[in-house]
Amino acid sequence: MHLLRLCHAPIVTPCLAGKVFFFAKKRKGARPMTHLFALSELPLDEIHRLLDEAEAFRSGRIWRPAAPMYVANLFFEPSTRTKCSFEMAERKLGLHVIPFDPERSSVQKGETLYDTVRTLEAIGVDAVVIRHHEDAYFEALRHAVGIPIINAGDGCGHHPTQSLLDLLTIRQEFGAFTGLTVAIIGDIRHSRVARSNAEVLTRLGANVLFSGPEEWKDETNPYGTYVEVDEAIARADVVMLLRIQHERHAETMGLTKEEYHARYGLTLERARRMKSGAIILHPAPVNRGVEIASELVEAKASRIFKQMENGVYVRMAVLKRAMEGRMEHGRMAEKWHVVQ
């Protein structure tokens, strides 16, 4: 009697022809896992559907899985907003959260991310949310794990739920994206927000302007036009400021915080020249007095805390999508089956 695991693709090429060892085959006819790694992988209609779902949750819609479902949040980088926002979204959906602390986990013993996720899967976790310092950490998992993964930020790569909450906030304000001018200002090169947002906003019909220090230009990102910061702010319907991710980056430019603020920040002076009806976004945490004058964080034009509010609804939509995919995949069908 042997047990064969039916649904996972191997992570290594089968290399044994002997009678004992075969690798499990992917279940035929199964739809691909409903991972969310980058918005660039989602068609526009699916993005709109997620925004509609988020708006429905904001209006008080309630959705709960039919049976208890379990999720784990694997945050290998510090976070308040994104982590707490997912935790809130999960509780609002009635999901059970299995606590996971990377600093108290076997990752400290050298366990790979793949083995960690497969462990959680074996234990009965239905989906994992991952933030990781490595770009595209998820490529090692994409076809190898049997549960959906939601990317909560990978290195300098992507941050799809942040992009979705930005999109929701913009759509609430302007109703649509076509023809809007969005200025993304700051550390374009190291920002996963810049990367994720510029692509999807362009696809949605918006015009993207980039601005910031010369050193932080990102020649690999074709979805925006570089202009001076004063021009960017004056032309924008949406002024999207980026956090200085690594303070040492600023230091290597030889700028103090005050100098950075004066040259590239949203000062009170520049804010006065914003278009009527224009709004301010920032992924936060905010460096007050650096990217943005402290007084502007909660100014009338700011949507910074509203973004956080929307983040919960967007993540509820993304989690619902993952859990529905998980159920459709058939949790039961993935169990070990007797085959001989």
Add this chain to the structure above:
Amino acid sequence: MHLLRLCHAPIVTPCLAGKVFFFAKKRKGARPMTHLFALSELPLDEIHRLLDEAEAFRSGRIWRPAAPMYVANLFFEPSTRTKCSFEMAERKLGLHVIPFDPERSSVQKGETLYDTVRTLEAIGVDAVVIRHHEDAYFEALRHAVGIPIINAGDGCGHHPTQSLLDLLTIRQEFGAFTGLTVAIIGDIRHSRVARSNAEVLTRLGANVLFSGPEEWKDETNPYGTYVEVDEAIARADVVMLLRIQHERHAETMGLTKEEYHARYGLTLERARRMKSGAIILHPAPVNRGVEIASELVEAKASRIFKQMENGVYVRMAVLKRAMEGRMEHGRMAEKWHVVQ
């Protein structure tokens, strides 16, 4: 179309006269937030009401909010008792707890406490419990956040729920406070327990004695009389020992633990001279053999573990008060409204 946040006071003075930027105004007629920062801010009738509520919870009373409510515990200092006690109280009230680990949060990226709390508020948290190493950290939050804050200890300042559980334990034992003699012994100067308890006990009609090393006298605390430790213990109905907060303090006095115990601790010898019916309190964690002989921690006169038991009921009462205030304030009324 602009959205204006209605209920929060600004943290900075409005300084822009332009057409775009106005700060939100405090909602008129709103009662003040039901924060709990220090017992000295509560009138006696409210303290008695909290003790009555706690006693009701101890007797099996059940209270649950009508709709799901969310709380976060922000502990910037190590704690077992207080943290676990709040976690238990929250679960007994059916509150949902959003996990928050300061070492894995954006506080590591330099985010201010104000921005952290406002973030949690934006995400949908209904109340926060905070322990922080800074004295009066809450002054920056008092009028600036829209959700109630419960102080679980600030620097050398206050620890109102510890005081309440001490009061409950004393009231259970003696029925009232008038005329009782309470000896507070140890590091008076650095103890938030000494500060909180001496004021409220005096207000309740008890006589407070202080005792301990000369170096730890607190000239700023007018609510007690300094006497020798033998006299304090012999006269007291309640012997309230303080933890040596910072071992280095003891070291700078040039005393070993054994010497401290012999001079200022509750030794077996001194315990024998306690009044009949007198009880021993200690906020814990206990330094066994320093403030108190190890054998006395669970002796018949000790209420140390009973204090912990009472802590859960007291915190249930405090959380209920916060949540009722939150509901009265009208969670819905705080949402962003369209104003133009």
Add this chain to the structure above:
Amino acid sequence: MHLLRLCHAPIVTPCLAGKVFFFAKKRKGARPMTHLFALSELPLDEIHRLLDEAEAFRSGRIWRPAAPMYVANLFFEPSTRTKCSFEMAERKLGLHVIPFDPERSSVQKGETLYDTVRTLEAIGVDAVVIRHHEDAYFEALRHAVGIPIINAGDGCGHHPTQSLLDLLTIRQEFGAFTGLTVAIIGDIRHSRVARSNAEVLTRLGANVLFSGPEEWKDETNPYGTYVEVDEAIARADVVMLLRIQHERHAETMGLTKEEYHARYGLTLERARRMKSGAIILHPAPVNRGVEIASELVEAKASRIFKQMENGVYVRMAVLKRAMEGRMEHGRMAEKWHVVQ
């Protein structure tokens, strides 16, 4: 009026004859606490009962306590599998989990394990799960605390729930234990898995073979016969690999990972010589390419992830046993009673 705690045995010998201080006595007629420290303390029928319960949970059985019950997981050593597995088991039983982080707790202030557990008991926790780096840490708690303790691993001592999940996985495969040959390979000396499993497997009628480096032989463990690794693998129905707990151990032998793998690991070559129907177990986390060839981790003969799946069911059975014991002990009867 005095309150006397009725159910706990003293941790120190009563030494005061005065009128004020007596220590609480153990409640007469109370059955011993349903701790789980080591399988060697459980009779075989109780082990079979736990395995049957686990199998029932695997088949979808649902058990919930009649009233809300609370548990805390105290992990003083890093863990993914065991910690997350307990967290999952607790949620599947509807238990409330009180979070406890040793690095943010009063253990950092020097609090003893006894005082920490008694604190949790006072707060209302019904059972604690403990992993601790010290061998037999539980001896200080065995007769001293009033709530059941489940050992999730003590130093180089025991790991009873790991043994139970190994037993369940073997029983699912072979139906019984009598006459089976189980080869335990690797760091026999420092492994709590080797210690726990060899004893119970021998008691269940299996033959245990040990294999691994000379330096890691454990002369104190009488429950197995040492053979060469090739022989062990060729004869075994169950190839149970051990994790190299401390890489420095390998280094002191002067072996690289590759050399260890070649000499003592389950290589592809050795795997081909396994008996037909034989299975591979490993407590994980796996050092891929050291104890076992990476390709074999998810091979057809491997039950490594199935072990993890079974871990949840086994822990549900163990927690149910603890909670039933706790209820039988009478949570109410343990409260403080007025005695004068």
